[in-house]
Structures are given as C-alpha cells and as structure tokens.
Amino acid sequence: MNPRLLRGLLPPLSLAALLIAIFWLQPRTMSYFGLNLLLNLAVPIALAAIAQMFILCVNELDLSIGGFVSLVACITATWLHDTPLLGIAALAGLIAAYAALGALIHLRNLPSIVVTLGMSFVWLGLAVLVLPTPGGKAPEYIRALMTLKPPFIPFPIIAAVVIAIVVHIVLMRSAYGAVLRGAGGNPRSLERAGWSILKIKMTMFALAGFFGVLSGMALVGLTTSADANIALRYTLLSIAGVILGGGEFVGGRVSPIGAVIGAVTLALAGSFLSFLRLNPDWQIGAQGAILIIVLALRVLISRSEVRS
Amino acid sequence: MTALLRKPWLWAWLGALAVWLATATFTHGRGSAEVLSAALTFGAFFVIVALGQMFVITLGPGNVDLSIPACMTLAGTVAMKTMDGAASMIPLGLVLALAIGAGVGVINYALIRLLRIPPIIATLSSSFIFQSAAIWWNRGLRVKPPEALADFTTAKLAGVPVIAIAVVLMAVAGHVLLTRTIYGRGVVAIGQNMRAAHLAGVRVERIRAATYIMCATLAGLCGYLLSAFSGGAALNMGEEYLLSSIAVVVIGGTSVAGGFANVPGLWGAALFMFLLVTMLNTFGAGAGVRLVLTGLIIIGVIVAASGGKRGT
C-alpha cells in the first residue's frame, strides 16, 4: 500500500478504535443523544486545532490560542450579546490583531513561540478586563446553533465534517492554498517566484484568528456563559490535535481533516477514561498514558510500514 | 561597543535593569536593595530549571521539556516525605530527588526515542503520569523540610542569598559545559541540523539522552530546593515553571529554533521576569492590566533584542 495513504489513514483508524472502545464500555453512547453529548465539546476544540494548524503550516507555533479563545468567549458572552455591533467590531479587530502579529513576527524575524507566549498573557489580561468575574450570556442564535438537533445525524458530527471539508478545500485543494502551504515548505522558493511571504504570513495568521473566533463563539454556545480562564487548555490541545492528525511542526506538512480527527480523538480520550472509572489518584496520569498509547500506535504502524 | 550590542543576552539584562529602575523610581528608592536580594533568590530557582530547558531547546525545533513542573513536584514531595524533617536524611533526600529527576528524564527520552513521539507531546503526556505519581505518593500532604536545609536555602552571605551564589556557580558550569566540551558542541550541532551532526560524527542519540536526563535532574534539584525554601512540597508548586522556564530561556537570547544558546542571558531573564511582576505589583495594577503589561513587555524585549536582524 502507498505509505502516504497509510500514514493518512492512521488518524481515522485510531479515532475509530477509540469510538468502538467507548461504545463497548458504555453502550448508551451509541445513540443520537449519546453521540451528541460525547462530541459536542469537541467542536470548539476542532476549530482551535484548525487555527493552530494554519500557524504550524507556516513553521510557527501559537502558544496563545487558548488565551485568545477565552477572550473571544468573554467578548461573545458580553459585548456580542449586549451590543452586537461593538461585539462584531471587537472580534474583527481581534482577527486583524492576529494578522498584525503575523506581520510583526515576519518583519522582525521574531521567534513566534515567545511572541505568542507574551500574547497569551495579553489575551488573558484582556479577558479579565472584559469579564472580571465569570458570567455573561451567549447570544441566542449561537446557543440555538450549537444545540441544534438535526434529524438522524447529531450536530457535532455534521459540524466536524463541514469544518474539515471546507478547510480542506481552501488549504489543500485551492490554487492559493498550495502557495500558502509552500511558504511552510520553502519560503525562499516562494519569494523567488515573486510571492510575498509577508502577505502569506498575515493571511495564515488572520485565518488562525478567524478560526479562533469561531472556536470561542462555539464554546460559549455550549457553555452558555464565559469565564476568563475558560479555554486556556486549548493551546496544548490544539497542538496535540494537529500532531495526532499527522501534522508536523515544521515543513508545512499539515492536514485539516487530520487536525479535526485529532481534536475529536483527544476529546474522546478523556471520555473513554471517565468510562473506565479509574482510581482518582491515577485519573490524571491515565490521560497522559492514553495520549502516549495513541501516538505510540501511530509509530508502531508506520514502523511496520517501513519494514514491509 | 557594537560587539556588546550584538550580545544576545544584553536585552534581558537591560530589561531587568529598566524594570528595577522603574520600581525604584516609583518607591523613591525605598527597598530597592531588598527587592534585588529577593530577585536573586527567586531568580535562582528559575535559572536552575531554565539551564536544563536551555540545553533541551537548543537541540532543535520541537524540543522542549514540558514535564518540568510535574518532575519538580514529584521530586519535592518524595524527598520531603522521606526526610520527614530529619536533618540526618538531607543527603538521602537530595540523592532521591536527583534520582527521580534522572528517572523522569529517562522516561521522557524513551518516549521520544523508542516511541518517536514529538518531545512537546511526549513530555506533556508523561508529566500527567508524574503528577499522578506525586498525588498517589502522599496525597498533597505538606511535609516540612529539615530545619537545616530550610536554613540553607534562606541563608545570606554578606546580604547575598547563598542559593543565588550557588546557582551562579552552576550557571558558570553550564556555560563551560555548553561552550567548552564535546557534549556542548554536539548539542549546538544537533540543534542546527541533526542529520548533518550525525554524519559529522556527533553521537546524536547519546547527547539527546543526556540532555533530557540532565534537564529533568535539574528540575528534580529545583523541586528539592524549592520545597525546602517554601516550607514543604505542594502539588501545585511547579505550575508556574512551565511557561516561565521557556520564557526565561528565550528572553535570555537562546534561539527557539535551536542551535544557538547562551547562559548569561538566563540570569538576566530570570531577574527580569521576577522584577517585572514585582514592578507591576508595586504599581498596584489590577490583574487584567498586569497580565496585559506582562505580555507586552515580554514582546517588547524580544522585539528590541531582534533589533539587529533584518526581516528576511
């Protein structure tokens, strides 16, 4: 079998295995209601993973996406709810800020890890300023969207598929998408062909900001209200999601479908553990263990592929 | 002069100096010396872990140890519980803490090497396990350190914290290790190009293993000293060392892309990070403003430090 294809099949296979294990442990999850509960919180994570993927694609790393999503959640639950115009302007401003961040990193040739580390404080600080105590209220339409009950297929599944396909088309299939990815593979080559790396970086960061905004809005739609610390964990989750989905830290090798699958896998891993009912002392450790196991499987398979 | 301006560690030290002066101006000079002494003490803990983190980060893109907090906690709790306040057990406690650190390093490296898990994810995952182990070991009970050990960590010599002196010596050793040994050259070579390093005869895997083990061992040491200093190990005692250890390394002028490191910057950045929080506390800024300013100032230092470089 084509090794690239096999590598590409790994993330969906591990997701399937995890799902089967969950169904076996807790048959109740195998229903419309069960899948909905099991998967709905994976939607904002998937969106955050997509955001991270855009950044990783141009060889940068975003350590601030969690703080950013938190800030978006706070703004969504306050300004967007109370004064929609101000809210929309603020969110658009955030996307522009992300693009500016990309420009800054590129023009000054800064290490993105540190810049975004600094930005994580900034976003969190702004979130605390916007919403000093937890609260706020999700706008009705977002709440309605996130709790949609379409016939037959639970909403989170539809959402995940749509996100994956749309981003796949934009990044992997479109003509400009090839250019965007090329900037991760060999920026010099792009420059020599006359493309502006600055514009590409800004585009990618703006896309990341856009999906970060979507993630925050989706999250508030599920939690109904916000909290300045609500999504800090998304930073590491999003990175882990992209990697689990077959992405790499450098070289512009990423996969939107993989990233969505990786994010869903991570979300399910937590559920799987709680269905196991472990001793509380080891519940935290088990989350580490499951991450290791999923990634180790990936390696075992790709090793056997090398051998064959 | 221009040679000095090009030193990568310069900006961290300038930043530290600037925030210290700003604080001193605000308080009309009151307590500036004490602030400095406190900065030396707390900076020392940062430098211990940052030293290990620096070697890891220098190994190249993607190399980072996120298990430092959990390792500190585990080493601290086990050592404190074993010593149980008895002065005679101090050496055993130290050996135990270092051994736990080394063990953590071995596990991290095994995950990275044998299971080919990217370091960032491998150390994150393993840290959950170490955290669980720490909880399981003594369930968050806070055991007091032996009196003599606590005294050592808080002692001062002519107004300078003893621990800071010790860590300055450690940093010097780290500098020599980085610049004057085959190991150090190897780390820097691997960080630039792992395949080329291998083909130039660098013992790549041995060095990577040694680096992860050293980093975790230093984290173990820091956990031991910190729990002695703060009156016992707490399960959350390492939390803020996760991002700080990275920030200190990078603000100190080490390249996150690997292949370039420097030790003097670690001290500058550690002092800077402590003095920055102190300054904002002194100004009486609210939490939100404080966070925003912390972030902006970190970015400011990085932008300033990159002043020499042109965009590519």
Add this chain to the structure above:
Amino acid sequence: MSGTSPIVVLDGVEKSFGAVRALTGVTLELRRGECLGLVGHNGAGKSTLMNVLSGNLSPDAGRITVDGADITGRLTPQNAVAHGVRCVYQELSLCPNLTVAENARISHPSIAGVGWRRAARELISGMLDQIFPGHGISTDHLVGDLSIARRQMVEIARAFAVTRAEAKVVILDEPTSSLDGVAAKKLLAYVRRYVDAGGTCVLISHLLGEIFDTSDRIAVMRDGGVVALDRAKAFDRNSLVAAMGSVAERAPGQARGGAAIRETASIVVQARPRIPETLSLAAHKGEVVGLAGLSGQGQTELLVQVFDHAAGAQVSGEVALVAGDRQTDGIFPLWSIAENISIGSLRRFLKGPFLDHVAARAFAEEWRKRIGIRTPDVGQPILSLSGGNQQKALFARALGSPAEIIVMDDPMRGVDVGTKQEVYGMIRDEAAKGRTFLWYTTEMDELTNCDHVYVFREGGIVADLPRAEMTEERVLHASFRADA
C-alpha cells in the same frame, strides 16, 4: 543560427557583502538565441551575478536592462519573472511538502481558478517529457519523496515551462551537479533545442565538457569580474582553465595500480547493500574505491551504512564522511567556517575535559590554507562562502579528522576544476599514507582516481571492476539493465 540582438544587458554591476567584493563591475550582455557558458573558480561570483539578474539581490552599482527597458531599481524576483527571466538555483528551491504539480503552480501564478490542478499537471509533465523523456516522475508525488536528481529535473522543467509568462532567459546554475550523465545529456540537448528556437540560456558549470558542448559563447569570471568573453570555439580546455586562473590542469589522475594493494593490504571495509541479489564491496587499507552508476542507485545508502557501522557492513576503524548534499547533510548554518571544520575532530582539541578553542581555530586556519578556502577569515559564517567553498570546508572536516576510513558522497558537486585537481592529489597522498576512501561520484573522469570501482544499479552492486579493467564503456554498460 545564434542571434545577435541583446535581450539582457548588465553594465558595471557591483555587489559587496561586507568586506567581500563579490562583483567588481560586471559588464555582460545576453543575446537572443544563444547559450552563454559561465565558468569560474569557486567564489568567482557566478551565482551572485545570476542572483542579481533574477532580482534576489539588489546590486550596489551598475545598470540592468531587459528587453530594452532599464529595470535597475525595480528588479524584484516578481519583476524579473514578469520580464521572462527564470532561474534554476544552485541550491534547489522547491517546496518539499508540495507535489510536483503544486510546485509548478508556485512559479506560475497564472495557473489558478477551477481546474488549476489539471493545468499544472499537464504543464509540468509535458515539460518533463520534453526534457527528460522516461523520467518516471509522477506529478502527484511529493517533491520531498523524490531523489535529489529528480528534484533537480522538476526544478529545471519548471523553469522552462511556459504559461502566460514567457521564459525568455533561463539561468541554469550548475544544473547537472546532481544529475547523472544520461540525464545531463538530455538536459543539454534540450538547452540546444531551446536556444535554437530563439531562447536565451546561461549555463553555469564546472564541467568544461558540458560548457564546450552546449555554449555558443563562454564568459570566464575571476574574483568578481568577467576576465574573458568569446565564442566557445575560440577557447580550448587549456586556455579556459588558464583564464580561470586555476593551476593548469594536470593529466587525469592515475591510481597506483589497485591490484598490488589488494594482494598485500588487509580488508578494512566489507559491505553489502540491503537488497537480496547483489555483489558486496570490499575496501583494503590504503585503497581508493569508487562507487559508480547513475545517481540515486543506492550508493549514498551504502556509504551511510558503512559510516554507521550498521548491519551488513564490517568496518574496522573510524569513519568520516564528506557530504555531497551539503545543505541537508553537511553544513551547520549558524556556525563559522572554523567551527564547521573542527567539529569533525573535536577530540584532538581536548585539554583535560575542555576544548581548546585557540587550537581549533589554528587547525581550521591551517586547513583553510591547505585546501584553499576563499575567505579572509575562518571566523566568518559558513554561509558567507560560495557553494564550492563550503564543500571544501566539508573536505577539510573529514580529511582533518583522525578517521582511517573516509566515505565521500559525490563530494565534488560545485567544486571548481583547479580545486578538484588539488583535492584529487590530496586524496591520493592520504591513501598512500594508509587511509581508505570510498568515493561515490557521478563524474566519469573522477573514477580514474580510483583503484577499484563498484557499479551500482537499483540499490545493489552489479559490477566489480579493478582499475585495470575499468573503462567508461564498461561502467555505462553495467549502469543500465540489459533489457532497457
């Protein structure tokens, strides 16, 4: 046939990098329907000149006119492409994470919109078929999965491809350095067809045979300036080499008669490629063993196997390697020249547990002189060296190391003629002192320096030729399948 109307005029172009004056006022014109051969020693300024022309470097002084338009101040990569100037760079510039077709789209912005994939596929595969018939490259392969030779082919095809943007001037900077002889011939034949149809081509190469066979005119650069420029027919090998300022070329190197060594010296390397049906390779102490064949037939893998002392290779003694693909296998880009050289023999600078930097620097300086690396100061960054000089630093690293066995992975890529002769001499001297060399090369001439030659095909060894029996014909014969 060759035209006379100039399409590009360079007038007094200067460029300095700090203290290094890479171009000292170059005046040169490129004409329609001709191939200009550009030769010169390593660091003469050939790549720099072409980088100026393709808009990647802005000149410090001088004027550049393309098609009658003075574009001196406005020469960006984008603008150069718009004026039909294309370049195949010495250090390849494809995106390894994209497919062949996607890479084609990168340099052809007009391929866009619905159906762009098919357009890109057709464009690049059509061009590959024209230049390298039987290339065996699928347009949906990731470039990173291709061998370096195939990547080179893709890059060349991409440069010649015509969409809405024309390819009026194509610059080829050492295009054959990673190609085997067969592919190189195909390329050069295509270049002739292209210029005969009215195109303009600049061919930079250290293989003078190629230059003579392909160019209409030849320009010789030395130390940043053009020192000779005439019709190709006006030069012969000796006059060209003399113009380049290299030591006059010696007769092709001769090995010391391999048979004698084989009888007396002990075997130090015995290796077998990791495929079922193959001969195995043996190298005796003091022997220079050549690895021949088309490029990418498993030679590099075997060398790495020997270097790693891996399964299938019995190696007695330390091994040092000279990388050919210097970007990915060789240099440490953040280090100085001295650091790049001394990394190969750190142990010898140990004073107690610590390294003596002064000694390391002196060692590097000594090798700079011995091997003639063109730099005022070994403390300079390695990237400030021209490609060929970087390669010399890698030689210095390996030859300076204490290793008994030296494996060389097509190490002369981009090394100029004069230096090559010196290095050949050095290799023979070292072999005489008892060092053993395994030498993979794609250049037939170099095999004459070997005591014994193994020919590779499809990952295995298919022929085992002592020096006495080695002829170009036999090597070529073994390189191709009988039925091919």
Add this chain to the structure above:
Amino acid sequence: DTSDKRIALSNNYAGNSWRQAMLRSWEKVTGQAVADGVVAAADAFTTAENQVTEQAAQIQNLILQGYDAIVINAASPEGLNGAVAEACGAGVVVVSFDGIVTEPCAWRIAVDFKQMGKDEVLYLADQLPEGGNLLEIRGLAGVFVDDEISAGIHEGVAETGKFEIVGSVHGNWAQDVAQKAVAGILPSLPDDIVGVVTQGGDGYGAAQAFNATNRDMPIIVMGNRHDELTWWKEQKDANGYETMSVSIAPGVSTLAFWVAQQILDGAEVPKDLTVPFLRIDQDNLEENLANTEAGGVANVEYTLEDAQAVIAGAK
C-alpha cells in the same frame, strides 16, 4: 430508599492539600455509605487540568454513564451551565458545593465567601483598634472565589474605616507563589504593615517572606492549613502571637453527598443552602491542630443527620 441510586463527584482540581482532603473525606464517608447500602455507588472523578471545558465534558460523560446525581465542585460558576442544563434535562440531580454553579436547576451548598473576607477584617479591627496598613494576598485572578473574598475584605475595610490596603498581590492559593509575590512587593511597602489578609493556603508563605526581612511580624490571617496552624502555635508559645484562621472545611463534599442522597430520597430541599466556614481562634487552636493531619487541612465531616439539620435550617 436510595439503595439503587448512583452518585458521582465531579471535581475540577486535585492539586492542593485542601482538594486532597476533600477527596479523602468523600472517599471515607461515601465508602461507608455504599458499604451500608445507603447508595449503590459514589464514584469520584477528577479532571487532569483545572479547566472549565474539561469539566463540562466530564459532566456530560457522567450523564452518559447514567448516574442519578452528580455532585460538583465547579471550575467556574457560569462556564458549566451548559453541561449542568444538559444534566438536569436528562433527569440527573445536580448538587454543587464550594465552587458552585449558577444554573437554576442545580442545588447550591454555598459558603459566604464575602462574609469570610469581611470577618477577617472585622477580626483585625478588634485586635488593632487604631488600624493601620494591610497587605492583601489574593487567590487566582479571574476565579470567582477570589473576587468574592476580596470584595468582602474591601467591604470590611470600608466599613471599619481604619485600615488602608497598601499592597495587593496574587498568591494563587499556593504557598510558594504567595511567598514569592510577598517577598517581591514587601521592600516597597511602608514599614508598618499591621495585618495581612489572605485567602487560604498562603499564610505560611507570607510569614516566611516577612521572616526574611527585619520587619515586625504582622497579624497574618491563616487558612486552616496544618503548616499555618503549626507556625501559629510555635509563635503563640514563643511570644504569645495572636491571630485567627478561617477557611471552608474540605469535608463539605460529604455534606453535598448527603444532600444529593436526600434529594434522591424525595426530600424537599431548598435550592440554596449555606454552610458556615470553619474558623479557628486563639483558644481552640491546640484542639484543632491536634485534629488536623500533619500536612493536611483542618476538617469537618458531615453525617446524614448534619445534612438533615442543614436542610431543615434552610427551610
């Protein structure tokens, strides 16, 4: 009869001694209850990281596992409302304590954190009739408990009118963080700090930081941790040092358990219940210290009868 009912504990954090004591109390009391056949199961679940989203997912998983009641110590009073609403919608009884949730369908066992902060200041006002400068150590920024306690402190300061808060730092409820923050700000503060108001878990760190200077030891309000009480005892024996210590007892998890059990049993229970915080004073210090496990937190565990009394008291 609740002998076939299953109750789960959803906990967001286990990384400090208070939470560990809370989990242990839960284990002890519910373990007995399960053994006695009062309920069928009472399992504890902790998230790996102290994160709202993770706890929301955990609650949704507990719904799927078919628990009849979920007892929650919440990472956020608002952020879990979506998940809690799902639980209520699925017919699950939700009881929150310590970190309570605002979703109306859930029960709340609240501690009046605001009052707790205010009491600290009132105590200091008693001890220090002429007032003076105070240092405030806060908890984790952006968490509501921190805001509540701090608001109470500020209200107390305004009411008594004789104190000024000259410095405020975030100690994140952690010993070493508090120590570091206090050591950093102390040099810049006036020499006459008379009192330190805290939020728990940070008093000993503050004492250490003061110890490292040559300042007079102010009255540091403690937070019931064993190390704090021990230090206080030592000072009391040595020089008659006086202070007070206040915190919520970790055993309140067991109260929440019994309340959930009562609700499942069909008892009429008001949505809002209040528990007093556990306060230690100069005269009952020794007694409380003796009852506190070394390295742990002063604790009270509740019985079914206690719970019934609390419920009856609220009606």
